[in-house]
Amino acid sequence: MADPSSYRPKPGQIPDSPGVYRFRDEHRRVIYVGKAKSLRQRLASYFQDVAGLHPRTATMVTTAASVEWTVVSTEVEALQLEYSWIKEYDPRFNVKYRDDKSYPSLAVTMNEEYPRVQVMRGPKKKGVRYFGPYGHAWAIRETVDLMLRVFPVRTCSAGVFKRSAQIGRPCLLGYIGKCSAPCIGRVTPEEHRELAEDFCDFMAGRTGTYLSRLEREMQEAAEEMEYEKAARLRDDIGALRRAMEKNAVVLADATDADLIAVAEDELEAAVQIFHVRGGRVRGQRGWVTDKVEAVDTAGLVEHALQQLYGEEKGEAVPKEVLVPALPEDTPALNQWLAERRGSQVSLRIPQRGDKKALMETVHRNAQQSLALHKTKRASDLTTRSRALEEIAEALELDGAPLRIECFDISHLQGDDVVASMVVFEDGLARKGEYRRFQIKSFEGQDDVRSMHEVVSRRFRRYLQEKLKTGEWEAEEGDAPEDDGRPRRFAYPPQLVVVDGGQPQVAAAKRALEELGIDDVAVCGLAKRLEEVWLPGEDDPVVLPRTSEGLYLLQRVRDEAHRFAIQYQRNKRGKRLKSGPLDEVPGLGESRKQALVKHFGSVKKLRQATIDQICEVPGIGRKTAETVAAALAQAVPAGPAVNTATGEIIEDETPAPAGASSERGTEQ
Numbered sequence: 001m002a003d004p005s006s007y008r009p010k011p012g013q014i015p016d017s018p019g020v021y022r023f024r025d026e027h028r029r030v031i032y033v034g035k036a037k038s039l040r041q042r043l044a045s046y047f048q049d050v051a052g053l054h055p056r057t058a059t060m061v062t063t064a065a066s067v068e069w070t071v072v073s074t075e076v077e078a079l080q081l082e083y084s085w086i087k088e089y090d091p092r093f094n095v096k097y098r099d100d101k102s103y104p105s106l107a108v109t110m111n112e113e114y115p116r117v118q119v120m121r122g123p124k125k126k127g128v129r130y131f132g133p134y135g136h137a138w139a140i141r142e143t144v145d146l147m148l149r150v151f152p153v154r155t156c157s158a159g160v161f162k163r164s165a166q167i168g169r170p171c172l173l174g175y176i177g178k179c180s181a182p183c184i185g186r187v188t189p190e191e192h193r194e195l196a197e198d199f200c201d202f203m204a205g206r207t208g209t210y211l212s213r214l215e216r217e218m219q220e221a222a223e224e225m226e227y228e229k230a231a232r233l234r235d236d237i238g239a240l241r242r243a244m245e246k247n248a249v250v251l252a253d254a255t256d257a258d259l260i261a262v263a264e265d266e267l268e269a270a271v272q273i274f275h276v277r278g279g280r281v282r283g284q285r286g287w288v289t290d291k292v293e294a295v296d297t298a299g300l301v302e303h304a305l306q307q308l309y310g311e312e313k314g315e316a317v318p319k320e321v322l323v324p325a326l327p328e329d330t331p332a333l334n335q336w337l338a339e340r341r342g343s344q345v346s347l348r349i350p351q352r353g354d355k356k357a358l359m360e361t362v363h364r365n366a367q368q369s370l371a372l373h374k375t376k377r378a379s380d381l382t383t384r385s386r387a388l389e390e391i392a393e394a395l396e397l398d399g400a401p402l403r404i405e406c407f408d409i410s411h412l413q414g415d416d417v418v419a420s421m422v423v424f425e426d427g428l429a430r431k432g433e434y435r436r437f438q439i440k441s442f443e444g445q446d447d448v449r450s451m452h453e454v455v456s457r458r459f460r461r462y463l464q465e466k467l468k469t470g471e472w473e474a475e476e477g478d479a480p481e482d483d484g485r486p487r488r489f490a491y492p493p494q495l496v497v498v499d500g501g502q503p504q505v506a507a508a509k510r511a512l513e514e515l516g517i518d519d520v521a522v523c524g525l526a527k528r529l530e531e532v533w534l535p536g537e538d539d540p541v542v543l544p545r546t547s548e549g550l551y552l553l554q555r556v557r558d559e560a561h562r563f564a565i566q567y568q569r570n571k572r573g574k575r576l577k578s579g580p581l582d583e584v585p586g587l588g589e590s591r592k593q594a595l596v597k598h599f600g601s602v603k604k605l606r607q608a609t610i611d612q613i614c615e616v617p618g619i620g621r622k623t624a625e626t627v628a629a630a631l632a633q634a635v636p637a638g639p640a641v642n643t644a645t646g647e648i649i650e651d652e653t654p655a656p657a658g659a660s661s662e663r664g665t666e667q
Contacts, residue, residue: 023064030089035078075332115196148178151199257320263366270370302327317341384427390549401495408499410564420564455511509535
C-alpha cells in the first residue's frame with residue numbers, strides 16, 4: 001500500500017488547464033482515468049489527508065504508485081479522451097456499466113444483396129439497421145411475425161437461402177406468403193430491397209402514411225368489387241395495427257428521445273434507459289454497477305451517456321436526451337453529442353407533462369432493477385471478501401489473494417496435451433486474461449512435467465515483462481513501456497492454484513524457485529476429496545464443506561478444467577479434420593480453397609501436373625512444385641467399398657475447406 005505523498009507532483013508542475021489524468025499502480029497498470037476543467041485543482045483534491053477522503057477514493061490513491069496527465073484544448077476533447085482511455089485501459093476503479101445480459105435488437109441487414117430481418121445481439125455492424133433494444137427476443141419475433149404479412153422480407157439464414165436457390169423451391173414461409181421468396185427469383189433484388197426499406201420506415205415510426213395508403217387501396221379494391229384483394233388489405237391493416245399496439249404511444253408529439261433514470265445506494269447503482277421513437281417506446285435496457293469510485297447521480301449520468309453514445313453516430317443519437325440530473329460539464333456533453341449526431345441534441349431534465357410522467361416510470365423501473373439485483377446477489381461482495389479471507393487464513397498468507405491464477409493439464413490418452421491458465425481477481429473471473437498453452441518440451445503423458453513447463457513459461461514471461469518495464473534488472477537503454485495497456489503476463493498473482501495433489505504442487509513450486517520467485521504462494525486442489533495441498537507438507541489442509549473459501553477454490557479449479565478441456569477438444573477436432581494440403585508450408589486457407597475448388601477434389605489435384613496446378617489463380621511455379629511434392633509423399637486412404645455389392649466407390653469428396661493444422665498457441 002503506497003503513501004500518496006510519495007508520488008505527489010509538486011504544485012507548480014500541474015497545469016491549471018483542462019485535461020485528463022491517469023493513476024497507475026506499481027506494475028504501471030492504469031487503475032483510474034478522470035478528466036477535469038482544471039488539472040491543478042482536481043489532482044490537489046486527491047492528495048489531502050487520506051482519512052478525509054471517500055473510502056473508495058482512499059483505496060484508489062493508496063493502490064496507485066504514480067499519476068500523470070495530458071493537457072487538452074477544450075472540455076469536449078477531455079471528454080472524448082477520457083472515454084477512449086476508459087475503453088482502452090479498462091481501469092479497475094472507474095465506474096463501468098455492464099449488462100447482465102446482451103439485449104436483443106431487431107436488425108435488418110441492408111448491407112446484403114437480399115436484406116434479412118433477424119434478432120441480433122452484441123456489437124453493432126456497419127450497414128445494418130437496428131431497432132430496439134428489446135427486453136425479450138420473443139417480443140421481437142411476435143412483432144416480426146405480424147409484419148411479415150405486409151412486408152414479406154427474407155428472414156432465413158444464408159445456408160437456407162442458398163439451399164432453396166439450389167433446389168428451386170422456397171421454404172415454408174415462401175409458400176404461406178410471409179416471404180417474397182427472392183431465393184427462387186419470385187421478386188428481383190430491387191423489389192426485395194424496396195420491401196426491406198418499407199419495413200424499416202414502418203419500424204422507425206413512419207406509420208401514418210403507410211396505413212393511409214393501405215386503407216385507400218382497400219377502398220378502391222372494394223369499389224371495383226375486388227373483394228378478395230380488399231379483404232387481404234383489411235387483414236394487412238389489422239396486422240400492422242396489432243404490431244403498433246405492442247408499442248403504446250407515450251408521447252403525443254412523435255418525440256424521438258432517450259430517457260435515462262438512476263437508482264442508487266452507497267455501494268451500487270442501477271441505470272434504466274427507455275428509447276422512444278415516434279412517440280412510442282421502441283426499446284428498453286439497463287445496467288447495474290458497483291460504485292467503485294466516489295460519484296454522485298450527475299456523475300453516473302455522465303458515465304451512462306458515454307457508455308450509450310460512445311460508439312454511436314447519426315440517428316442512433318436522438319434529438320433529445322432526458323436525464324434526472326445534469327452533469328457538471330453539460331455544455332461539453334451537449335457539444336459532444338451534437339458532433340456524434342451531426343445536428344443539435346438537447347440534454348435536459350423534464351420539468352412537467354408527459355415527459356416527466358414517463359421519466360417517473362423509468363425511475364421506478366430502475367428502482368425495481370436495483371432491488372432485484374440485490375435480491376439475486378444478496379451479500380455477494382461480503383461473500384467474496386469472506387472467501388478470500390478464509391483462503392488467506394487457511395494457507396497462512398500475508399493478505400487476501402486478490403489475484404488467483406489456476407493451471408490445469410488436459411489430454412486424451414497422451415495425445416494433444418494442452419494446458420490452461422484462468423485468472424480470478426477479487427473473486428471474479430477475468431476472462432480477458434485467460435491463457436492457453438501447448439506442451440512443447442516433450443511428447444506423451446506426464447502431468448507433473450507438463451505442470452512444471454507451463455508454470456515456468458508463464459512466470460518467465462512475467463519476468464520478461466518486468467525487464468521491459470524497468471522493474472527488474474533493467475539495463476541502461478531499456479525504455480519502460482508506460483502505455484498502461486494490459487499485457488499478456490505482466491501482473492503476478494498472490495496465489496497459484498494447480499489442479500492436482502502433491503506432485504503437481506511440488507512441480508509448480510520448483511518452477512517458481514528455479515526462476516527466483518519467492519513471493520507467490522502455491523497450492524493444489526485434489527478432486528477426490530477436495531483437499532488443499534501445500535508445498536512440502538505431508539498432510540493436506542481440509543477446509544469445511546460449507547466454507548466459502550473452498551467454494552471459491554472449486555470454482556477456480558473447475559473453470560480451469562473447463563477451459564483446458566475446450567481447448568483440447570478444439571485442437572483434436574482440427575487435427576482429425578486436417579488434410580494433406582495442411583502439410584504444405586506457406587499455403588494459406590485462401591489458396592487451399594482455390595486449389596480444391598479448381599480441381600473439385602484432392603484426388604484430382606494429386607493427379608494434376610505442375611503446369612495444370614499453375615493455372616490456378618494465385619499459384620506460382622514454386623508453390624505448384626511444393627504442392628505436387630507434398631501430395632506425392634502423402635499416402636492416400638484406401639478406397640471405400642460398398643459392402644452390399646463389393647463395388648469400389650471412387651472418392652471424389654473434396655477435402656475439408658476449412659481444415660488447417662493447429663499452430664503452437666501460447667497466448
